[in-house]
Amino acid sequence: MATPALMQNYGNRTLTLVKGEGNYVWDDTGRRYLDALSGIAVCGLGHCHPAVTQALHDQARTLLHVSNLYNIPAQEQLADRLVDLSGMDNVFFSNSGAEANEAAIKLARRLGNERGHAVPKIVVMEGAFHGRTLATLTATGNEKIQQGFAPLPEGFLRVPYNDVAAIEKLAIEHDDIVAVLVEPVQGEGGINVPAPDYLNRLRDLCDRRDWLLMLDEIQTANGRSGKLFAYQHNDILPDVVTTAKGLGNGVPIGACLARGKAAELFTAGSHGSTFGGNPLACRAGLAVLETLEGEWLIERADKLGAQLLEQLRQQLAGCDAVREIRGLGLLVGIELDRPCAELVELARAEGLLINVTAGNVVRLLPPLTLTDAECGQIANTVGTLIKAFTRRAA
Numbered sequence: 119m120a121t122p123a124l125m126q127n128y129g130n131r132t133l134t135l136v137k138g139e140g141n142y143v144w145d146d147t148g149r150r151y152l153d154a155l156s157g158i159a160v161c162g163l164g165h166c167h168p169a170v171t172q173a174l175h176d177q178a179r180t181l182l183h184v185s186n187l188y189n190i191p192a193q194e195q196l197a198d199r200l201v202d203l204s205g206m207d208n209v210f211f212s213n214s215g216a217e218a219n220e221a222a223i224k225l226a227r228r229l230g231n232e233r234g235h236a237v238p239k240i241v242v243m244e245g246a247f248h249g250r251t252l253a254t255l256t257a258t259g260n261e262k263i264q265q266g267f268a269p270l271p272e273g274f275l276r277v278p279y280n281d282v283a284a285i286e287k288l289a290i291e292h293d294d295i296v297a298v299l300v301e302p303v304q305g306e307g308g309i310n311v312p313a314p315d316y317l318n319r320l321r322d323l324c325d326r327r328d329w330l331l332m333l334d335e336i337q338t339a340n341g342r343s344g345k346l347f348a349y350q351h352n353d354i355l356p357d358v359v360t361t362a363k364g365l366g367n368g369v370p371i372g373a374c375l376a377r378g379k380a381a382e383l384f385t386a387g388s389h390g391s392t393f394g395g396n397p398l399a400c401r402a403g404l405a406v407l408e409t410l411e412g413e414w415l416i417e418r419a420d421k422l423g424a425q426l427l428e429q430l431r432q433q434l435a436g437c438d439a440v441r442e443i444r445g446l447g448l449l450v451g452i453e454l455d456r457p458c459a460e461l462v463e464l465a466r467a468e469g470l471l472i473n474v475t476a477g478n479v480v481r482l483l484p485p486l487t488l489t490d491a492e493c494g495q496i497a498n499t500v501g502t503l504i505k506a507f508t509r510r511a512a
């Protein structure tokens with residue numbers, strides 16, 4: 119079906135979506151689907167939210183792009199807004215999540231170079247996902263993503279997720295560590311939710327060792343976790359935090375925010391992007407932040423997340439194939455005791471878009487605009503499908 123003119127890196131795609139509105143998308147035969155994936159945590163406000171559409175329309179008629187050789191008012195406004203809301207000091211804008219993480223990695227390298235380390239080390243986690251560029255796929259804790267792309271850049275040390283003692287141990291063996299890079303909840307890795315005080319303990323460790331705490335909030339930020347940034351659940355501030363996915367509600371934009379000494383590492387010429395922070399993307403970002411706040415959607419994500427977990431637990435009570443149902447806000451995962459990629463097709467047949475990650479985890483990332491009825495419908499459909507699927511395949 120797909121044209122051979124495309125590289126085959128995405129495998130076989132069998133669904134063609136041509137229209138979206140609110141929490142629904144339509145395929146090329148006119149069939150409607152409830153979207154419990156939001157374009158992988160991107161369209162948190164639902165599809166084609168009028169505030170974003172209006173902002174894009176206005177900006178498209180005014181000015182699309184000028185490059186970073188010039189002041190860009192919308193970029194400055196979005197940076198001011200993000201700094202206010204995050205407690206961070208400043209922002210670099212990119213066009214994607216991986217690029218935001220590249221900026222974070224470059225900040226850590228810059229600090230390491232200043233400190234005179236020949237190969238400064240960044241601690242990263244098993245099960246992590248940080249992107250597909252060479253540096254970010256090296257930081258990613260999944261060998262399949264790295265295979266065939268040697269040589270990989272050096273300077274990363276890996277430990278198990280949610281294990282502070284393992285990092286303490288590394289600190290004794292290595293005197294050239296400069297940063298810890300970690301997701302507050304692992305998304306691609308299977309919606310892995312760490313101990314509630316994990317980030318607090320990492321903050322404390324990084325303070326004691328004078329390392330940068332760098333959080334990858336590309337999937338968790340923009341209200342999805344029930345706070346604008348997931349670290350706000352822990353009452354800490356990172357030194358560096360990256361975000362992307364939900365920030366533009368579908369318009370490509372990423373951001374790397376820094377604080378304190380990390381905010382002063384880049385100087386004129388140390389980093390850049392032609393498109394990064396262009397007027398169109400920044401207007402979208404401003405509309406997203408305004409809508410998240412104006413419509414109380416972050417509080418809504420918190421409440422809906424608890425509701426969805428509760429309803430799934432009810433639906434799946436007594437289903438032995440379910441290992442765990444877990445989540446934070448509208449990042450929800452159902453881990454089964456077996457591979458379950460087939461569930462994606464089965465759900466689609468019921469008019470529901472979901473995803474399976476890490477082989478055996480059903481991942482739900484619905485829009486923050488979900489209604490109570492739609493939340494119930496997701497729990498019902500997914501619960502019923504998992505019960506039937508695991509009975510059949512047992």
Ligand SMILES: *Cc1c(COP(=O)(O)O)cnc(C)c1O
Pocket residue numbers: 214215216217219247248249250301305306334335336337362363
């Ligand atoms: C999606 C994601 C990325 C990569 O973002 P891209 O925009 O695909 O480059 C990095 N980190 C996390 C946690 C992600 O979920």
